[in-house]
Amino acid sequence: QVRLVExxxxxxxxxxxxxxxxxxxxxxxxxxxxxxxxxxxxxxRELVASISSTSSTKYADSVKGRFTISRDNGKNTVxxxxxxxxxxxxxxxxxxxxxxxxxxxxSGDYWGQGTQVTVSS
Numbered sequence: 001q002v003r004l005v006e007x008x009x010x011x012x013x014x015x016x017x018x019x020x021x022x023x024x025x026x027x028x029x030x031x032x033x034x035x036x037x038x039x040x041x042x043x044x045r046e047l048v049a050s051i052s053s054t055s056s057t058k059y060a061d062s063v064k065g066r067f068t069i070s071r072d073n074g075k076n077t078v079x080x081x082x083x084x085x086x087x088x089x090x091x092x093x094x095x096x097x098x099x100x101x102x103x104x105x106x107s108g109d110y111w112g113q114g115t116q117v118t119v120s121s
Contacts, residue, residue: 009115022095
């Protein structure tokens with residue numbers, strides 16, 4: 001059974017920080033890439049950041065310099081450190097198991113339930 005559980009979301013003021021975590025089970029975590037997506041109301045889900053099995057990272061232009069993705073293979077967990085948050089970052093954030101080869105990300109079929117991030121203006 002593949003399971004992904006996100007946590008760490010909440011309400012924060014503009015300029016604040018949050019750290020999101022996604023704990024996985026049912027997969028060989030260390031051989032897969034992991035991605036963080038977000039979806040705002042009435043918008044499509046978008047890729048925010050991804051990390052390969054060898055810890056190469058990729059970021060959307062809108063979050064470069066503010067967000068950092070990392071993984072802990074011992075805990076089967078991927079994290080997203082979010083600093084200097086803006087109201088435009090408000091969304092539900094999801095993690096995804098996939099593959100990253102070089103700078104190209106390929107999404108997988110399994111998603112968590114998401115965690116809500118709200119940044120007040």
